[in-house]
Amino acid sequence: MRSGRLSALGFRLWAVVIVLLQAAVVAQRSPAAEIDAIYPDIETLYKDLHRNPELAFQETQTVAKLAARLKALGFEVTTGVGKTGIVAIMKNGAGPTVMLRTELDALPVAEKTGLPFASSVTTKNTAGQLVPVMHACGHDIHMSAWAGTARIMAEHKDRWRGTLMLVGQPAEETLSGAVAMLEDGLFTRFPRPNFALSLHDDDTMPAGTIGYHAGLFRAMSDRVDITVFGRGGHAAMPHSTIDPIVLASRIVLSLQTIVSRENNPADPVVITVGSIHGGTQGNVIPDEVKLELSVRTLTPQVRTRTLAAIRRVAKGEAEAAGAPREPLVTAPAVAPLPVVNDPALISRLAGALKTALGDQNVIEMSAKMTSEDFAQYGASGVPIALLHIGAVNRAKLEESRKTGIPVPAPHSPEWAPEHEPTLKGAIRAEVTALLELLR
DSSP states (O other): OHHHHHHHHHHHHHHHHHHHHHHHHHHTOOHHHHHHHHHHHHHHHHHHHHHSOOOTTOOHHHHHHHHHHHHHTTOEEEEEETTTEEEEEEEESSSOEEEEEEEOOOBSOOOOSOOTTOOOOEEEOTTSOEEEOBOTTSHHHHHHHHHHHHHHHHHTGGGOOEEEEEEEESOTTTTOHHHHHHHTTTTTTSOOOSEEEEEEEEEEEETTOEEEOOEEEEOEEEEEEEEEEOBOEETTOGGGSBOHHHHHHHHHHHHHHIIIIISOTTSOEEEEEEEEEEOSSTTEEOSEEEEEEEEEESSHHHHHHHHHHHHHHHHHHHHHHTOSSOOEEEOOSSOOOOEEEOHHHHHHHHHHHHHHHOGGGEEEOOOBSOOOTTHHHHHTTOOEEEEEEEEEOHHHHHHHHHHOOOOOOTTSTTOOOOHHHHHHHHHHHHHHHHHHHTO
């Protein structure tokens, strides 16, 4: 009888030892192994988000998917912040509050990647026009990595202390989502973060490589609209009209001389006419043409001078064409903000990332003329760090550098990140950064 009891006791003790050994193995699993373990689920989410994109302030289904995941992980989730934003809070003892932001929205772009999970979505924009929709800027990558990072942080609360604040921001592409969330109490209804982080995919680095830049990093972006007026008529009798399409074409070309002949090359400016609309058919000369511009600058002085030059060029070309009235030129009354990464925060994160990922996988990069409304959080007094992650197949990138033919980039209908190494690298970088700040 006693022998049987001892035998049963020994079995139970052995079972306990096995469980403890298994727990020890899990606890000692490498970060790469942890990411590999959750990757199939994250890839499924990525493909779903890519296949079902939503425009700015329409991201309801996207938010529902993310909210369900975060609630299941134990986060306190609030939706509808800044119209369609999401805030998820996990408190884990005393310590700093660190915010990790992802963007939610897609672009009105018709996808041409040929991916088996490509988007075929069309929807109405704010003007009521039916437009195609695509995650042409990689926000689906950002959201999926954000969800993977949330899972690892929630499953390993023994590794960090403080408050993790996950923010899903709407309408980044229209540069209006961050302001909407702040005006809706992001930093008053919820804990005010000590640091705010975000990660963006990049076409200039191999997939999984992390890029950082201290100080001024991303440009200000102004949308400028120009409407030019002419006198319409028959296409066979242009001499009896003032053709606004020819006038608009002259303006498009003349605007580029602002960049090439009026601006100091050391202070970059980009002027892009991304949309031009006029007329209804080929045998009718219209009365007016509308142009939409994107103007990128890094300093207030260059911005002011550039906007004034755009007005002068448009007015001068209209006068030269004998237009019946001056062009209507509209630009934002309030200056946009550049992204300025906090130097001390960037230095701290770069050190931690190099230790975790290796020096060769974490590189200093140049400032870019792309814009980001992540700048709004920095302007609110929170130290910010916007990092980049390479998303291009290394061999394709090397071939591009040899031939001089660019690879597809964000906002292209062909933008298709090398998603597995990009997702894994993004999760690894985000977890590393959060653990550094929440240790």
